[in-house]
Amino acid sequence: MEVKLKNITKRFPGRGRKEERETVAVKDLSFDVPDGTLVGLLGPSGCGKTTTLNLICGLENPTDGRIFFGEEDVTDLPPELRGVGMVFQNYALYPHLTVLQNILFPLENLKGKNRLSKKEMNDRAMEAARLVQIEGLLERKPKELSGGQQQRVAIARALVKMPRVLLLDEPLSNLDARLRLQTREEICKIQKKTGITTLFVTHDQEEAMSISDRIVVMRDGVLMQEGKPQQVYDDPVNLFVAKFLGTPPINVFEAEVKDEVLYFSEQPVLEVKNVKDQPVWAGVRPEGFVPGKDGPVICELDRVEVLGRDISVVCRHAACQAENVRAIINSEHELESGLGKVSFSLKPEKVFLFGRGDEERIPFGASCVSDSGN
Amino acid sequence: MNQNSNRAWLYLLPSVLLLVVFLIYPLIDVFIYSAEEGYNFASQTHSGVGTYNYSYVLHDPYFLQALKNTFILVIITVPVSTGIALLISAMLSSIRPLRQLYQTVYFLPYVTNTLAVGLVFMVLFQKTEYTDGLVNLMLQWFGGETVDFIDGPYWAKMFVLCFYTIWVVMPFKILVLTSALASVNPDYYRAARVDGTPKLRIFTKITLPMIAPMIVYLVITGFIGAFKAYSDAVALFGTDLNAAGMNTIVGYVYDMLYGDSGGYPSYASAAAIILFVIVLTITCINLLVSKRQLEN
Ligand SMILES: Nc1ncnc2c1ncn2[C@@H]1O[C@H](COP(=O)(O)OP(=O)(O)OP(=O)(O)O)[C@@H](O)[C@H]1O
Numbered sequence A: 001m002e003v004k005l006k007n008i009t010k011r012f013p014g015r016g017r018k019e020e021r022e023t024v025a026v027k028d029l030s031f032d033v034p035d036g037t038l039v040g041l042l043g044p045s046g047c048g049k050t051t052t053l054n055l056i057c058g059l060e061n062p063t064d065g066r067i068f069f070g071e072e073d074v075t076d077l078p079p080e081l082r083g084v085g086m087v088f089q090n091y092a093l094y095p096h097l098t099v100l101q102n103i104l105f106p107l108e109n110l111k112g113k114n115r116l117s118k119k120e121m122n123d124r125a126m127e128a129a130r131l132v133q134i135e136g137l138l139e140r141k142p143k144e145l146s147g148g149q150q151q152r153v154a155i156a157r158a159l160v161k162m163p164r165v166l167l168l169d170e171p172l173s174n175l176d177a178r179l180r181l182q183t184r185e186e187i188c189k190i191q192k193k194t195g196i197t198t199l200f201v202t203h204d205q206e207e208a209m210s211i212s213d214r215i216v217v218m219r220d221g222v223l224m225q226e227g228k229p230q231q232v233y234d235d236p237v238n239l240f241v242a243k244f245l246g247t248p249p250i251n252v253f254e255a256e257v258k259d260e261v262l263y264f265s266e267q268p269v270l271e272v273k274n275v276k277d278q279p280v281w282a283g284v285r286p287e288g289f290v291p292g293k294d295g296p297v298i299c300e301l302d303r304v305e306v307l308g309r310d311i312s313v314v315c316r317h318a319a320c321q322a323e324n325v326r327a328i329i330n331s332e333h334e335l336e337s338g339l340g341k342v343s344f345s346l347k348p349e350k351v352f353l354f355g356r357g358d359e360e361r362i363p364f365g366a367s368c369v370s371d372s373g374n
Numbered sequence B: 001m002n003q004n005s006n007r008a009w010l011y012l013l014p015s016v017l018l019l020v021v022f023l024i025y026p027l028i029d030v031f032i033y034s035a036e037e038g039y040n041f042a043s044q045t046h047s048g049v050g051t052y053n054y055s056y057v058l059h060d061p062y063f064l065q066a067l068k069n070t071f072i073l074v075i076i077t078v079p080v081s082t083g084i085a086l087l088i089s090a091m092l093s094s095i096r097p098l099r100q101l102y103q104t105v106y107f108l109p110y111v112t113n114t115l116a117v118g119l120v121f122m123v124l125f126q127k128t129e130y131t132d133g134l135v136n137l138m139l140q141w142f143g144g145e146t147v148d149f150i151d152g153p154y155w156a157k158m159f160v161l162c163f164y165t166i167w168v169v170m171p172f173k174i175l176v177l178t179s180a181l182a183s184v185n186p187d188y189y190r191a192a193r194v195d196g197t198p199k200l201r202i203f204t205k206i207t208l209p210m211i212a213p214m215i216v217y218l219v220i221t222g223f224i225g226a227f228k229a230y231s232d233a234v235a236l237f238g239t240d241l242n243a244a245g246m247n248t249i250v251g252y253v254y255d256m257l258y259g260d261s262g263g264y265p266s267y268a269s270a271a272a273i274i275l276f277v278i279v280l281t282i283t284c285i286n287l288l289v290s291k292r293q294l295e296n
């Protein structure tokens, strides 16, 4: 079931004193979750991700805008008529019920023509339990389960009523790093197996990038960019998105464009065609550095971290916004670091220019300046 | 390990000492009194040891009356007051505007002097030569017969006593239950709503089990409190409760010690021990039942 948000705005009224202004949690938000895909909703804390989920499942009503499931306008439907399954940030498993009773709970609510017999209910619950591999834990109470198991029970409870849409609110935030990796793959697998349209909230960009078919990046309630993970990574529309995606994060330089050439601290580093003369932010992905003797970007070497296949070069550059520049290079490259300096040339497709004021992307056509060797 | 537990006992010593001096010792003392036959108050002597005091108390019609009154009071007021308190708290926590105001109003009786409240109840229910009292006026209004609730038939007096007791214990229960309700994580309700759970089912399947420990606490303390009722009866019917037929076990103990016909510490002690055994038994049953309930 395709989910469509059309110009959704949600305002929360200010509390108490009159001076306290209302909060705009979501502002003019429009995006689609295509049928049968897994979409990651991504953004920093407080950007309105949970609010967006609540709007989709009907726990909150939008101040403005419409929500569609397929062709059906569900904006005014109460949650129970929307057919959504939701996994809450803290799972919200009923602590006094066993795992099986928790999974059965949504089914026991079905009434009228949807009413199920005891046996049907049990079969459905078992099926859901099998899907998330918790058949052995059915008689336990939630507090007797590990975080990952609880999370799977929560997914089973959300899946058991065969929802049209599955919503997951930061389902992995309570898990440790290893379990997180494992469970996110499991979520991906379950989604592929069931084919349920899934919207998945996280503030961890790596998580979103790794399992989503598409990602939606939000900031302060406003949609920043939407698309395939690789596409958004390779083509960010503004500095925020560029900074938000990627580990290690993008290196941002205070730079200037003069006569279609990009300068870092008076040093020409890259030819940028069709860009007016102006000060800019230049973002360089860590993998955008190519070490070479004659490279125009000269940094003071701090340390080298060997990551196995790659090495991570931590160095300093006067124009860099952050304290360190971090470059990831293939370990086959010889790193020449005479006198504690390393020089790099830049891969133009890994360099993005942004306006100093609005931080919007400035497109350019490029060829490298002094990168004759490679 | 051993040294550790020695130290623990050392830390506990002050509170254990207090407990022994003010709780255990008096209890044992009362028990000894209750077993001493023919105790002479003036000479502090007794003629023997046995169960005569118990048998006297258990055959005393005043005690049997007090026992009956106490049981009726307990059986009616504990469930009714807990139930009503639950209802009111559930309503209080589902409304948003003026919630603070309602909470304050419901809590007012708790900080009001019970004797003063008893006086007000008397005025409301009593029938005198001058007036039938407000309640009787209302009864007449609806076409009923007037009844003297303070000096009239037994059931009417019992009704007022129960009514009064429920009214007095209600605020505390509401206070406990509203805070218990407020402490339930709202995510459970949100999850239930997404699953389309009807309101009543949310209440019985989620809210009630979540606040069950608090309800158990209220029922147990309610039982104990009602078994120890005395001042409520005095506030409504005066100090001569035996004459009014509205005595309670604690009232009986008091009368045996200090009442007009008093001066019998042995009988008083026996009655007190009987009360102690009853409360202990009921509390144990309560705990066992609720433990089994909570585990399921
Ligand atoms: N019920 C509410 N009343 C008033 N303001 C609210 C309410 N719920 C959320 N907000 C505000 O709306 C904004 C977005 O909140 P939301 O919970 O959607 O953020 P989030 O992206 O889920 O953050 P996190 O990653 O921390 O969970 C926040 O500024 C928050 O203070």
Ligand SMILES: [Mg+2]
Binding pocket: A049, A050, A051, A089, A169
């Ligand atoms: Mg959130």
